[in-house]
Amino acid sequence: MVTRFLREKHIAYVKSLDTRRDELEYWLSEHLRVSGIYWGVCALELMGARDALPRDEMIAYVKSCEHADGGFGAHPGHDAHILYTLSAIQILALQDALDEIDADLHAAYVCSLQDKATGAVRGDRDGDEFDTRFVYISMQALVLLGRFRDERHKFDIDAAVAYIALCRNYDGGFGMVPGAESHAGQIFTCLAALAIAGRLDEPGVVDRDLVCWWLSERQVPSGGLNGRPEKLPDTCYSWWVLSSLAILGRLDWIDKNKLREFILDAQDDEAGGIADRKGDVADVWHTHFGIAGLSLLGFDDLAPIDPVFCLPVSLVQNIRSRNKK
Ligand code: GRG
Numbered sequence: 001m002v003t004r005f006l007r008e009k010h011i012a013y014v015k016s017l018d019t020r021r022d023e024l025e026y027w028l029s030e031h032l033r034v035s036g037i038y039w040g041v042c043a044l045e046l047m048g049a050r051d052a053l054p055r056d057e058m059i060a061y062v063k064s065c066e067h068a069d070g071g072f073g074a075h076p077g078h079d080a081h082i083l084y085t086l087s088a089i090q091i092l093a094l095q096d097a098l099d100e101i102d103a104d105l106h107a108a109y110v111c112s113l114q115d116k117a118t119g120a121v122r123g124d125r126d127g128d129e130f131d132t133r134f135v136y137i138s139m140q141a142l143v144l145l146g147r148f149r150d151e152r153h154k155f156d157i158d159a160a161v162a163y164i165a166l167c168r169n170y171d172g173g174f175g176m177v178p179g180a181e182s183h184a185g186q187i188f189t190c191l192a193a194l195a196i197a198g199r200l201d202e203p204g205v206v207d208r209d210l211v212c213w214w215l216s217e218r219q220v221p222s223g224g225l226n227g228r229p230e231k232l233p234d235t236c237y238s239w240w241v242l243s244s245l246a247i248l249g250r251l252d253w254i255d256k257n258k259l260r261e262f263i264l265d266a267q268d269d270e271a272g273g274i275a276d277r278k279g280d281v282a283d284v285w286h287t288h289f290g291i292a293g294l295s296l297l298g299f300d301d302l303a304p305i306d307p308v309f310c311l312p313v314s315l316v317q318n319i320r321s322r323n324k325k
Helices: 007-019 024-028 030-046 055-063 082-094 103-112 132-144 157-166 184-197 208-216 237-247 256-265 284-297 313-324
Strands: none
Touching: 007 030, 007 284, 030 055, 030 082, 030 284, 055 082, 082 103, 082 132, 082 313, 103 132, 132 157, 132 184, 132 313, 157 184, 184 208, 184 237, 208 237, 237 256, 237 284, 256 284
16 A cells, blocks of 8 residues: 655655656547646646756747647647637646737637626537536637636526536536536536635525535545545546535545545555556546645645646746736
8 A cells, every 4th residue: 555645755756757668558538638738737836846847848849839810729730629629728828828819819719608698608610519617618628718707708607607607517516518317526616616616605606505515426435536426536536526525625525644645545655646546557647636625635645736727836826916907
């Protein structure tokens, strides 16, 4: 059983990811490369290793994924999608390089994806996939760009909140679209979107006791958290469940020490990185969300993370004070 946080190994693991170009996995993950960089860079920042990756090269790569009519793809030549647009903007924010892009261009792209009749947000211009993830992503992207509640960009916050309310279920949770099963990941996106909009207390939307009961029920005897009933625990829910509880001020509704044990035991004690659970192969997604969970729990001397933005608290504070000016 691994009982110590392996900081140096994880830093080395994240740094190694970009040098593995001879491995099949590197090429198989091209479709989500920009998000992979956000996960890696954010994890490094939480571990106090901001300079571990080459900044200029990273910024140039992100900009090579930019589309002239707004938005970012996952890799150069890939279509723009809201998922990668947020990751690109988050990386630039983490590198203090947001002034290298045209904020109005990307804010216009994000706003163009909202269906003003329902408040829902589609993932890309050509598709018809709507998902509560995209509502949250639009709001976070607009805040980072300094264009939230900006008269030049029409994002209908009331309609978005009404759409989220429609996605609420009888068990207090939220799903991907109206009528879809509650899932911890979607609960995070809905609560975080409501938090950004300042509407967590919207009448009839968030039943704090009920949803926090549902979330705390996600902890299984091993200490790990699952994303919905009867599913296996997975390190990434150390973020989706915990951040939701943190947004509602109920982090103490789970056993923190047992969860830490579960996350630490999923570490690869040779090559570094964290897996979904003990014995599985580590990857950058679980490494990031495992470390983000430990940060929320206040363990292992990690930089504090903001539960709404999934970015370091210090960065979110800077962005908020910049937006106030
Ligand atoms: C900036 C933190 C941040 C997020 C951006 C992408 C996104 C917005 C949110 C994703 C929320 C979400 C739905 C997370 C869950 C992802 C996941 C592990 C899905 C797996 O679902 P299943 O059904 O797995 O395959 P289970 O665990 O239910 O068996």
